[in-house]
Amino acid sequence: MGQLVASRQKATSGMTEIGGGRQFLVFSLADEVFAIDILRIREIIEFGHVTTVPLMPDTVRGVINLRGAVVPVVDLVARFGxxxxxxxxRTCVVILEVGHGDDLQVIGVMVDAVNEVLEIAAADIEPPPAFGTRLRADFISGMGKAGGRFIILLDADRVLSVTEMASLGAALKTSAVDG
Amino acid sequence: MDLSQALNTFIDESHELLSQMESILLSAESGDCSDDELNALFRCAHTIKGSAGLFGLDELVRFTHVVENLLDRLRAHTLEFSPELVSLLLASKDQIAALIGAVVAKEQFALDEELLAILGNYDTSRSMAQCASETSQVTVEPSIASGTEHWHLSLRFGPDVLRNGMDPLAFIRYLGNLSRHMHVETLCDHLPAIAEYDPETCYLGFEVSLEAETSKAELESVFEFVLDDAHIVILPPDSKIEDYVSLIQELPEGKQRLGELLLACGSITPSELESALSLQRKNEGLRLGEILVGEGHVQSPVVDAALAKQKRGEERRQLESRSVKVPSDRLDALIDQVGELVISCAATQVQARRAVNPELLEAAANLLRLVEEVRDTALRLRMSPIGEVFGRFPRVVRDVAKELGKEIELQITGADAELDKAMIEKISDPLMHLVRNAIDHGIESPERRLASGKDLRGTVCLNAYHESGSIVIEVTDDGAGLDPAHILRKAVQRGVVTADVSLSDAEIFRLILEPGFSTAETVTNLSGRGVGMDVVRSGVETLRGNLDILSELGCGTTMRICLPLTLAIIDGFQIGIGASAFIFPLDAVVECIDLPADIGHSEYLNLRGEVLPFMRLGQLFGISSNHKARHNVVVVRFGGKSAGIVVDQLHGECQAVIKPLGPLFSGVAGISGSTILGSGEVALILDVPQLVQLAAAGAGGRSAAAYMAHH
Structure with missing residues (x-):
């Protein structure tokens, strides 16, 4: 694990390295294409039975059994509102790791299809645009240029912020019990 | 040897010794302290000092040395216990614990020099005062400049000295006549087992430090007659470190043991020992015994005997340690694996049932039974008696009571009730808080107690017992109790509740757990309590526990904490609502009944004449279900309250390995965790305490929202 973290840090700082490319997993979601840093990704599994957790927002679809570990599954479409x-x-669940405090939290993300693994040179990564996307700006870590088109590179820690999603759940819970 | 491992042993051992010291000191305060206990007390400090010296913990040695001196005087009865002295020694014990804590945290720790000075002066001022009172004309000698006249002698008498008519004791006595002050450490390392013991053989060695105005020639002449039979080393005052190193190398006792002895004699300082040992490490290549034999200092039979002796000692030590220390992560891994095993067993059983193969079914059932036994044993490995926490309280109670000028008696019952070790550590702080509160705000001042006709001495009880799969811990005081009217007034004032609510007493008591309620000022004005009660509540709740307050005005208050025994595995009772499966902890389930068809919108059931509040789980969780058949009611019980939970189907008992749901679901009501069913699907475990309270709150005329707002 230590190695993994070390290599990840190297990869993140690799942004500034001249000519150093980064690899991304490209997937499609509701007719749009997104990418996440491949070093975040643990595995990709088939979409199977998901147990719904009551009183959680639509963002959190439920939990699955990943070889004995209970892993939450997030609906990104709902997360993007x-x-x-x-x-x-063809629906898959991409299992990835996000930072939560000092810990790594394992979270599954539902995607329509996994397309490819793409290497994007640092020079081809543009900073996120200030406007013009339908996505919350802080969800985007950059725009990757590949084959003449731009792919949105998601900031996994922000998109899958455990703190934010948990507080959404708590807010929903109160209103649900209220009504 | 891995030094860090040894250091850990030292730290563990020190903690044990310190808690031993504490309990002895506390019993000494109440007036009964036997000589054995005084000796034990001294040994505790002495052992810590000695071991600390080995690790070069100079500060610790310096401090403990002073404490040890005091304890030595106590042991010799030249000093007697006084309440003031006990307080001082308890403070010293804390200081030692803090110093060790700093070692653990690898931090620098500023030694409390003031305390050290008090301790040092306590020693001398007392002894001087005593001297002065005994003989008024005694002029106090200027204290001997430290170390200037400090001789160190290493005496190793040969096995034949006794047979040759020499008595080692006589030499030591003679040395005593020569010196003003003498310290002797006896080396018994060569003593054989009693069967091999030869009364005519001398086995003993001595390390002696002297304060004497003498010369090396004079000292050598003392040993003139035994020089052939004994190995005598005389180190004059101000000997160089190198001399001590060669001394350490020459002697067969092993560097650490010897270092300890030299320290004990006061012949060298810890830092000197450290540099000596590091010098010696350069010669590590050769084993000490080999060096010795090579140099002809000892005959090889002696070395062999010493080695054999050492080995026997190790064997004995192994027998003594009947408990095994295991790193907790290994235990966790084992429990995780056993958990997986239980799940796959359950899966096998499901398949066997499906295959309609009686032999297979029986085999699977047998397997499951065995695995469950393994699981229970594995879980028991993590269990520790709650007494581990309770044991800290006599001291807390004593200190707080003293501080507040109250007389408190602490009664502890049920200290052997067991719960998960991990939880024991986490419950300690909330408990501490409750006990302090009980003394501070619960028990009245002695004057008020007298006025209300109570015993001057207040009583605080700590009690623990098991109830339906939970452990209940109670902190009870016989103080003034909580005044509901007062609390309500205060709560309205602080805006915690609005003035027009109607609350039962129990609900009012719960108000003191609200964050907005607790300020120091409130508490001093109020005959209740409230300092950090919200902190206690959140501490208990993170352990999936529950805090109840029972109080009667004028008679006292009980704080009752209910905790699950473990966070690992439970017996479950599976139910279904729509397509979802949920698990009740089986311990909480009392019975299952049919939901009467004519129940309408009532919130109560008539259970054999008793009123039973109930709630529809599907409604609470917003699960749509087209279940047409009659609904079932699972009657659950927690903390003395029952409630009915309406569900669609009952699936029956199952094993549930609790899998935490993670921080993402930290705010979910009514769910305490998850588990994996035999089918591989995840099922959620219901949080019975919360459901019971929700049902009770709902049926009590208050909406669940109001309940949630308070939590």
């Missing part, structure tokens, strides 16, 4: 994600035959 665009309704709920429809599952299909």
């Amino acid at each position: 665009r309704g709920q994600m429809q599952t299909n035959r």
Whole structure:
């Protein structure tokens, strides 16, 4: 694990290295294409049975059994505020690690399809645009240029911020019990 | 040897010794302290000092040395216990604990020089005062400049000295006549087992430090007659470190043991020992015994005997340690694995049932039973008696009571009730808080107690017992009790509740757990309590526990904490609502009944004449279900309250390995965790205490929202 973290730090600082490319996992979600740093990703599994946790917002679809560990599954479509994600035959769950305080939290993310692993040179990564995307600006870590198009590079820690999502749940809970 | 490991042993051992010291000191305060206990007290300090010296913890040695001196005087009865002295020694014990704590944290720690000075002066001022009172004309000699006349002698008498008519004791007595002050450490390392013991053989060695105005020639002449039979080393005052190093190397006792002895004699300082040992490490290549034999200092039979002796000692030590210290992460790994095993067993059983194969089913059932036994044993490994925490309280009670000028008696019952070791550590702080509060705000001042016709001495009880799969810990005082009217007034004033609410007494008591309620000022004005009660509550709740307050005005207050025994595995009772499966902890389930069809919108059930509040779980969780058949009610019980939970189907008992849901779900009401079913699916474990309270609150005419607002 220590090695992993070390290599991740190297990779993050690699942004500034001249000519150093980074690898991203590219996936599609509701007809849009996003990418997340590959060093964040643990594995990709088929979408199976998800146990719903009551009184949680739509963002948190539920929990799954990942070889004996209970892992929450997040609906990114809901997280981006665009309704709920429809599952299909190709739906996958991307298991990744995000920082939560000093710990690493394992979280699954539902995606429509996993497309490819793409290497993007540091020079081809632009800072996030101030406006023009339909996404919260702090969710975007940069815009990657590949094959003449731009791919949104997601900031996994922000998108999957445990603190933020948990507080959403708590707020929802109170109102649900209220009504 | 891995020094860090040895250091850990030292730290563990010191903690044990310190708690021993504390309990002896506390019993000494109440007036009964036997000589054995005084000796034990001295040994505690002495052992810590000696071991600390080995690790070069100079500050610790310096401090403990002074404490040890005091204890030595106590042991010799030249000094007697006084309440003031006990307080001082308790403070010293804390200081030692703090110093060791700093070693653990690898921090620098500023020694309390003031305390050290008090301790030092206590020693001398007392002894001087005593001298003065005994003989008024005695002029106090100027204290001997430290070390100037300090001789060190290493005496190793050969096995034949006794047979040759020499008595080692006589030499030591003679040395005593020569010196003003003498310290002798006896080396018994060569003593054989009693069967091999030969009364005509001398086995003893001595390390002697002297304060005497003498010369090396004079000292050598003392030993003139035994020079052939004994190995005598005389180190004059101000000997160089190198001399001590060669002394250490020459002697067969092993450098650390010897270092300790030299320290004990006061012949060298810890820092000198440290540099001596580091010098010696350069010669590490050769084993000490080999060096010795090579140099002809000792005959090899002696070395062999010493080695054999050492080995026997180790064997004995192994027998003595009947308990094993295991790193907790290994234990956790074992419990995790056993948990997985239970899950796969349950899966096997599901498959066997499906295959309709009686033999397979029986085999699977057997397997499950065995695995459950393994699970129970594994879980018991983590259990420790709650007494580990309770043991700290006599001291706390004593200190707080003293500080406040109250007389408090502490009664501890149920100290052998067991719960998860990890929880024991976490419950310690909230408990501490409750006990302090009980003394500070619960028990009245002695005058007021007298006025209300109570015993002058207040009583605080700590009690623990098991109840339906939980452990209940109670802190009870016989103080003034809580005044509901007072609390309500205060709460309205502080805006915790609005003036027009109608609350039961129990609900009013719960108000003191609200964050907004507790300020120091409130508490002094109020006959209640409240300092950091919200902190206590959150501490208890993070352990999935529950805090109840029972109080009667004028008679006292009981704070009752209910905690689950462990956070690892439970027996579960599986139910279904719509497509979702949930698990009740089986311990909490009392019975299952049918929901009467004509119940309507009532919030109560009539359970054999008793009123039973109930709630529909599907409604609470917002799960839609088209269950047409009759609903079931699971009657659950927690903390003396029952409630009915309406569900669709009952699935029956199952094993549930509790999997934490993680921080993402920290705010979810009614769910305490999750588990993995035999089918591989995740099921959520219901939080019975919360559900019971929700049902009771709902049925009591208050909406669940009001309940939630208070939590």
